[in-house]
Amino acid sequence: MQDGNKQRFDEAWEQWADAAEEQVAGRFRQLDRIVERNQWKVIRAFQNHKVSDYHFAGSTGYGYNDRGREVLDLVYADVFGAESAIVRPHLVSGTHTISAALFGILRPGDELVFVTGKPYDTLHKVIGKPGDGTGSLADWGIRSTFVPLLSDGGVDWEGVAAATTERTKVFAIQRSRGYDWRPSFSVGQIGDMVSRLKDLRPQASVFVDNCYGEFTEEREPTEVGVDLIAGSLIKNPGGGLASSGGYIAGRADLVELAAFRLTAPGIGGEVGAMLGTTRAIYQGLFLAPLLVGQAVKGSIFAAAVFGNLGFETHPKWDDPRTDLIQAIRFGKPDPLIHFVQAIQQAAAVDSHVVPEPWDMPGYEHPVIMAAGTFIQGGSLELSADAPIREPYIAYMQGGLTYAHVKLAVQRVLSVFSERGYLKDLAQ
Structure with missing residues (x-):
């Protein structure tokens, strides 16, 4: 970018950023209150279960009597308002x-109904x-x-009723939008879904994919009647410190069945x-409310700009x-690709790498x-991704x-200015 053009861009950027931050100031204050309440909830759970330094010790082999692991499960259950958890x-x-x-x-023979469309x-x-053999x-x-x-973007309740049979064992809800141009579902909306699904088939369990949603509100799905939730530790609840892992929380009998699948009956x-991961998982959970708040602030700011x-x-x-x-x-594909590449350029890790579309497994x-993350695939850290398909939507998430x-x-x-994408927009 030539010096004159760069100066003009810098001046325009300052104006855009200042206007956006003034615009979103009220939303930021609301978010700060959510962060505080979630932080207090996590601290109370640590206190309730008397978390101490010795809980951070590692274990090897079978890991029998690993008290740190056992208490970690109790803390997660407490934080999520669940009977039980496995982390x-x-x-x-x-x-x-x-x-x-x-x-x-x-x-075998059970039926699973996804009430929020394809996952x-x-x-x-x-x-x-x-018969796929996999x-x-x-x-x-x-x-x-x-x-x-x-x-x-609402649930098709007539369609759900038509899809439900005497073999329906589980109703599944995806909380986040995934790769869809639709609102994500709030905890309040999920609670309403649970009520209707239990009326429709009381024997069935309600499962929620909670990925990307933890600590964005003051309640979690298990606090409004959901039977089982699952999520990744390299997303919200790992607080940027957990190097791998996941959690499952909910009804004790269902968590036990999931644990049998994880290891063996x-x-x-x-x-x-x-294996030395316990301290980082505890500390990541402690930091998670604050860091999720930072990421959501970034998303609000980006939406405004x-x-x-x-x-x-x-969302707007x-x-x-x-x-x-x-x-x-x-x-269009070009600005989408350049958007994702520019996000990579802003990273602290691997900023020199140029992402390109590829056929990724799954x-x-x-x-x-x-x-450009410290934890590979850690999407509480700033990241962006997109399928190369119409209408060419980029999905940005995270930011510690x-x-x-x-x-x-x-x-x-800056990249968009250089390529002329802002020519008509910045008049």
Whole structure:
């Protein structure tokens, strides 16, 4: 960028950033209150279970009598308002954690109904197709039905009723938007869904994929009647410190079944060496409310800046938020790709790497991902990804500090200015 053009961009950026921060100041204050209440909730859980330094010691082999691991499960259950929880570094991703939960509570001949449409792309292979030979749910004779959402993003209750049979064992809800241009579901909305689903089939359990949603509100789905939730530690609850892992929380009998799937029947959560990860998982949980708040502030700011420049954003800056994800629609592949590449350029780690679309395992379209993170795949850290398909929407999430997200937005707009994408917008 020539010196004159750079000076003009810098001046414009200061104006855009100042206007956006003034615009969102009220939302930031509301978010600070949520952060405080969640921080207090986590501290109370630590205090209730008398967490002490000796709980951070590692274990090896079978991990019998690992008191730190046992208390960690109790703390998570307390934080999430659940009867029981299992928290393990051995759960390698959110998809693995959700898979363990679903395989744990479903049996051949059961039916699984997704009431919020098709789930996130990586779960499609877990669901599978009959006879696919991969050990998927379908391969084990478990039938899955997806009830598409209505055009306004609401649940199609007539469709859910039509899909429900005497074999329906589990209703599944995806809290976050995934790769859809729709609102994520708030905890209040999920509570309303639970009431209707229990009226429809009281015997069925309600499961929620809680990824990206933890600590964005003052309540969690298990506090409004959900039977079982699952999430990843390299997202919100790991606080940027957990190097791997996942958690499952909810009704004690269902958590036990999921634990049997994670290890083996009769063993469940009684074993599992933590291998030096315990301290980071505890401390990450302690930090999670604050860092989730930083990430959400970054998303609100980005929505305001890009919205003010004429881009479509979802959610808008003043919309309610129940997850980390900020979607921005570009309509063309080039600005989408350059957006993701600019997010990578703003990273502290691997800023020199240039992401390109590729056929990533578990996804149905080529995907481009920016992830200059300390924890590989850690999406509480600033990251962005997108499937290369119409209408070319980028999904930005995370940011351990608000300042980092602000820097990344500045970098995106600098790249867009150089390429002429802001020519008509910045008049």
